[in-house]
Amino acid sequence: MPRPAIGTILPSSNRMVERTLAGILPLFPGVDGCVARIPYWGQGLGQPRDGYDIAGFREAARLLGHAGVGAVCWNGTRGAALGLEHDRALAAAMAEAAGCPATTTALATASLLDRxxxxxxxxxxxxxxxxxxxxxxxxxxxxxxxxxxxxxxxxxxxxxxxxxxxxxxxxxxxxxxxxxxxxxxxxxxxxxxxxxxxxxxxxxxSASVGIWACLREAGIDTRPAARLGRLFSLA
Missing domain, CATH: 3.40.50.12500 (Rossmann fold)
Structure with a gap:
């Protein structure tokens, strides 16, 4: 049976999400982390100012789907400023393309604040x-x-x-x-x-929130990483 895996989509100019994955996933020795990038650099270049290049995200999610990931997350925070409706539409598009649940860091944070x-x-x-x-x-x-x-x-x-x-x-x-x-x-x-x-x-x-959310969407108990913060202790 294949090992479980999570899929992360991140900005092309981002280095920290991969470092954060490297800090978290060793506490989940049976879980793989797969990564794809979309164009985003400088002062927001590579994406429309008022939304997302949905086609680019769909392609990134589709390719992650080839790896059999259990969930996909856009690990970026833009959705809070754009309006969370943009991230809801984005998550739906990514889920359809990847064939698995999908979320975003902004959606996960909004849900956490309520929870x-x-x-x-x-x-x-x-x-x-x-x-x-x-x-x-x-x-x-x-x-x-x-x-x-x-x-x-x-x-x-x-x-x-x-x-x-x-x-x-x-x-x-x-x-x-x-x-x-x-x-x-x-x-x-x-x-x-x-x-x-x-x-x-x-x-x-925020980078940790995105990874936490992706693990949960994939049905993975996050409590093995509880020492990294209260977030991971949530059942």
Missing amino acids: LGIRRFGMVAQGPIDEAAAHAAGLPAEVVGLKGLGIRDNAAASAVDPASITTLVREVAAGADAVLIWSTNLPGLSLVPGLEAELGLPVLD
Whole structure:
């Protein structure tokens, strides 16, 4: 019987999702991670400004389907700013092409906020503050702390010093029920356990959320990775 596998679609300029997969999947020794890319670089080049190149995503999902993955995730955060209806349509198209369940990081995050009863959140985002605000407004809770790193070139986000993210997470946590590290190209995975212990609230790294969601859509119990954050302890 083939080993189970999950399929991740990521921006062409992203390095962090693969690092995050490499940090998580060793805790699931019987699960393979398969990756495909779509064009997305610079300041949002490669995709329509107001949506997605659905044909490109369908082809990436179709090719992942050839590997027999149990689920596919678009591990990118654009859907929060575009409007979650765009991600719902995208997930449906990917699922049809791959022949398995599909989701996105933004959809999974919105679902998590509801499931965890999060009414107020803080957000540390990759871009300038106006872009960060657009992303925050697309999620189903009130943002009470918001910081933007001011990075417009997507590729540059993976080089951010993790210490600077830690500082900003602390700053946006006041009055929040959870904090989001909002860009799948920011280095958040290794920061989560320490920050959750310090702050006493969930810290959701977006790249990790996408991988968690994909594992769950594939019917895989995520609790073996519970030491990486509260997210993975959810049954």
